[in-house]
Each structure stands twice: as structure tokens, then as C-alpha cells.
Amino acid sequence: MSVMIKLSDAEKSFTMHLQNGIRLPVVRGVSFHVAAGECVVLAGPSGAGKSSILKMIFGNYRCDSGRIEILHRGATIDLATAEPRQVLELRRTTIGYVSQFLRAVPRVAALDVVAEPLVVSGVSKDEARQRAGDLLRRLNIAERLWTLPPATFSGGEQQRVNIARGFISDFPILLLDEPTASLDAGNREVVMSMIAEKKKVGVAMIAIVHDDEVRERIADRLIDVSSFAAAA
């Protein structure tokens, strides 16, 4: 299977200028790869840098040094040095990211929040809404909520809207930050089967999961992030 993500010696630290310029090392020497159709789970205690690594791969956090190579339309792009325009293109067509929390836009209906990534990638509004509805139904979001902005939804409902939004596109790479954290058993089961389907069609995934049972079910490989600890 082709390698979709390859990190070599990636390093990240924060310099807090407002706190007398203290430097907070986050991770160092991060090197691993993920192939198509594989789900890699990042393991390690809280604060080890798991979320930071995901954010670096999404281009949300900058990478101080090293390489983050992404296979994009048959060519390799190094995210550590890519132009903002290239990062945006990757996000539009190649990398999806399901964060823990939904950043809700005021006034936009849940159905449109979910449909948006498809619309942006050129799918017609009607078809995008249709597919968004299918996913929301599957994730047990009551149809009467679809036209409401998700800001007022419960935590679990918001997370499911967020998951639907992340899974709706046919991206070859998916990054999942605690996708099942506040879900009940039934919905957790739905998400696990959605992950299995993505795997089957060759999507490369990196996930952070704290639930042992979920990790057991979805992980093909574990990567221990504490081995990248950068603490001086």
C-alpha cells in the first residue's frame, strides 16, 4: 500500500513571549508513516503531544524542523514548508480533520455545517445536503434539529455533527482527535463502523482515542508518542 503520510524528524516547540520568552518543547524527532487503508493510533499520556502532532499534520501548528510529507494527487508535498495556498488545497481535497469540538458558525444550520466541505469541493448543494442528511440520520441526530444552528446542541450532539462534517468528504487522509469521547455506546458503535468503512476504501487515518475498547477495535498499529518527548 502506498505511504500517504510520512513524518521525518519533525520538531515543535512554543516560545511564550508574554511569559518572559520561556520555551516549551513539545515533541522532537517525530518519525513515522501511515499507509493507505491503515489506522494508526497515537498513544501516550495526556500532554505528551498527541494533539500537537495531529495539528502539525493538518498545518494548524507550524513545524520548527523536519519534514511532514503528504501524498497529494500523486505528488509529495512537505507540509512543514508548504505555502498557505498549498495547505488550503490539501485541506480542500486530501486531508480531513475531526477535532474534539465543533467551532460553530452563528446562524448556519446543522445540515449546512455538515454539507459545507462537499459544497466547497464543488458538489452541488442539493447532493451535499442529501449526503449530509444521510450521515446525520446514521449518527442519530433527530431530523427536527437539522435546520437549527448546532450552537445550542448538547455536547454529544455537537460532536456527532462534527464527525458527520469530517466524514462526509472522500478525503484519502483523515485525522481524528478523540472522535468518540462524549458519545454513548450506540453512537460509538456507529463511528467505529464508519472508520472501518473508510479503512476499506483505502483512507489513511491517524487517531487519538482514550477508550481502550475503541482503540482495540480500530488500531492497526500504535505509536507511542512519549518516545518523542522533547522535555529538556
Add this chain to the structure above:
Amino acid sequence: MFDPTSIATDQPLLVADNLAKSYGRLPACRGVSFKLYPGEVLAIVGESGSGKSTLLQMLSTQLQPSAGRVSYRMRDGVLRDLAALGEAERRFLFRTDWGFVHQDPAMGLRMAVSAGANVGERLMAVGWNNYGKIRDTASTWLQRVEIGLDRIDDAPRTYSGGMRQRLQIARNLVTSPRLVFMDEPTGGLDVSVQARLLDLLRGLVTELGLAVVIVTHDLAVARLLSHRVMVMQGGRVIETGLTDQVLDDPREPYTQLLVSSILPA
């Protein structure tokens, strides 16, 4: 659908090259260079006096730079130095190919004539002369910015602040511009009115594939609307990059201060 980031094919729409402006010995803006691509939204953020409005004025040819230049790709595909344009070409840009949304809608509207005429006027300026067609198009645009058609014959001075701002946006967009400049477009509005306007702008910008240069001191506005952000301080660009990257992983001391100064809701 317009793809704002298809890197292979498109060329920059607006190019700023080492722009500077001084008022006497006081430098208001120094060494600003960037490229804006079709469909791209660039936010210029910074506090009052950082030079962001001066920069916007220079980009839109309303202020002559002390040094450097601004180039724009005309509809024929040729990148032209804006300082070298003839009067007719400049007028063409302002009447059709560009929009300018002012913070104060009174500066971008004619307050004493009807809303319909405010929108129709831009069309007449580019040669439309069929009254029925002009009114139809104006009606469509008023609806798109959520102004009821029962208000089409009222002058904007009878409108609320939020409605005026939406009317100003309709007036700007009716000629299908490719580039819109915005100067604190949500500045003087109540928070609830702001949210509605932002949502409307966000939808229109994506739908129409507009390139936008937006000046704002509000980082939430930048996050919601822009792809890229330039942080200005003391007339210089001190940090630039993808919007969420600059806001979530700010590198410069001043950017960190700006980001950490946001009050949680």
C-alpha cells in the same frame, strides 16, 4: 465551482511590491509585499495606527504610495501597474471590477435616494439602461442581502445600521466584481447584527469566488472570513500565514499579545 486554490493554473490578481507611505517624516506603512490570488480572502489585522487602513487605501489607488507599487490583473489577463492606468481604466475598476465596503455605510451609499436606486446606479454606470431589468436585478440583490422588497423604495437613511451595511454590500456586488476591499465592515454594529452580516458575507464570498482584502481589528472576524492573515504593527507586516495557523500558533510577541487579549465569550 470556483476553486480558489488551484495552484497550477491561476495567477495572482493583486500584487503589492514593497509598498511604503510616509506622512512627512512619519512612516505609516513600510515594505509591504504580498500576492493575492483569485478567490482568496486576506485579512489585515492590527490595532489602530498600525498602518492597515493606509495600506488598504494604497491598494485601492485612493492613496499614492511614497514607494513601491501595486499591480492588478485586468480582465484581459494582463498584470498592470495601477499607477500607470489611465483615468478611464481606473473608473472601470471602481465601477465594476472592484468593490469597496466602508465601515460607515454612509460613505458608500447615497443616503437620500432609494435602496433600489443605490443598487441600480452601479448598473447604470456600466451602461445598463433598461429600467425593468435594472429593477429586477436590484430586487434580486436586495433579497440576497436579506432586505425585504417592501423597503426597496425607501432611502437608506430610514434603515438600521445593519440594513445599511447589507445594502452597501449589495451595491458593491451587483456588478460582479472580482476583488472587494473591506474596511472594518462589521465595525459599528451590535454583536447580533455582526453575526448575521458575517454569515452573509461568508456565504457570498464563497459562492461568488470573490477575492477580498479585509481590514479588521477583530480576530474573530478574520478567523471566520479569511484564508490568510497579515499582522501589522508600527506600519510593518510582522507575521503572515494561514489564518488558523497564525491565530492558534502565533509566533511574534505582538501577535501572541493580540491573540491572548481576546475576551472569552
